[in-house]
Amino acid sequence: MPKITPQINPKQHPAADSICGRHPNYNGNVPPEPASPIADNIIQVEEVSKVYSTGRLEVAAVRGLSMNVARGEFVAIVGPSGSGKSTLFYLLGGLTHATTGRVVIDGVDFATLKDAERTRLRRHRIGFVFQKFNLLPTLSAMGNIEIAYAVSGRKEPMDRAYLDHLSDMLSIKGRLEHRPSELSGGEQQRVAIARALVTHPAIVLADEPTGNLDTKNSDAVLEMLVRSNRELGQTVLMITHNPEAAAVAGRILHMRDGQIVREEKGLRSAPPAPAAGIAHRV
Numbered sequence: 001m002p003k004i005t006p007q008i009n010p011k012q013h014p015a016a017d018s019i020c021g022r023h024p025n026y027n028g029n030v031p032p033e034p035a036s037p038i039a040d041n042i043i044q045v046e047e048v049s050k051v052y053s054t055g056r057l058e059v060a061a062v063r064g065l066s067m068n069v070a071r072g073e074f075v076a077i078v079g080p081s082g083s084g085k086s087t088l089f090y091l092l093g094g095l096t097h098a099t100t101g102r103v104v105i106d107g108v109d110f111a112t113l114k115d116a117e118r119t120r121l122r123r124h125r126i127g128f129v130f131q132k133f134n135l136l137p138t139l140s141a142m143g144n145i146e147i148a149y150a151v152s153g154r155k156e157p158m159d160r161a162y163l164d165h166l167s168d169m170l171s172i173k174g175r176l177e178h179r180p181s182e183l184s185g186g187e188q189q190r191v192a193i194a195r196a197l198v199t200h201p202a203i204v205l206a207d208e209p210t211g212n213l214d215t216k217n218s219d220a221v222l223e224m225l226v227r228s229n230r231e232l233g234q235t236v237l238m239i240t241h242n243p244e245a246a247a248v249a250g251r252i253l254h255m256r257d258g259q260i261v262r263e264e265k266g267l268r269s270a271p272p273a274p275a276a277g278i279a280h281r282v
Ligand code: ADP
Pocket: 052, 053, 054, 059, 060, 061, 079, 080, 081, 082, 083, 084, 085, 086, 087, 088
């Protein structure tokens, strides 16, 4: 298995934070691996509230919200602007603290972790997909995937056969040597999905992944998220304001005023199929 030689030292690269959602206060100390999960629910949110304080004003963006996501589920969170979707995304991704309540990801309570530990959990176990792709412009698609793997802190070399499989699945095989500016928006987002999946995250958190794409590319990206869920057994949680995008999920949670007000089944409401061929490492 060839060893990866990142083109950039990720610790020195200013964009390393954005590709792994790293906390700005990260001090470089990497603590031991958090305890193994015991729960079937890979995401547990218990009575969580988030209040932003801006001067004398307080805004309750999330209000006593509880939800669970089972391993292997594809869940969409949908709601109008201002309903608290992004705040929930930040809470689930460990990018902000809950004011009250608990967020447990893969068996680990975020509130019990120090910044460095939380960063490590995030880098190891969460694959982020953002609306704006967040690819590094000076690196090729392959370079973007390699550096994300290097930053993830996994000890074993990147699994080239797995990346090959992902590139096939995402139809980006012939595009890996190109820089983001040479790729369409849809291709950039598919590279971003490969970057998220290559570390074998416990969950993929996608924030408006089709928000910058036309209909054709949106459909392709949604199809890729569905396939990663169906074929790799990948747990996916997608935030969107678009009900059509949300419909591809197995379960749709509707948010309003910082709470989940309704739940419905999506198109993929059947139980997830077991991962075919490709092991889902957590
Ligand atoms: P959505 O993603 O559904 O548009 P947000 O989570 O961004 O919702 O926002 C929920 C509420 O919290 C809104 O009223 C918004 O104005 C407020 N809000 C979001 N971020 C902040 C912040 N950093 N400071 C103060 N208020 C915020």
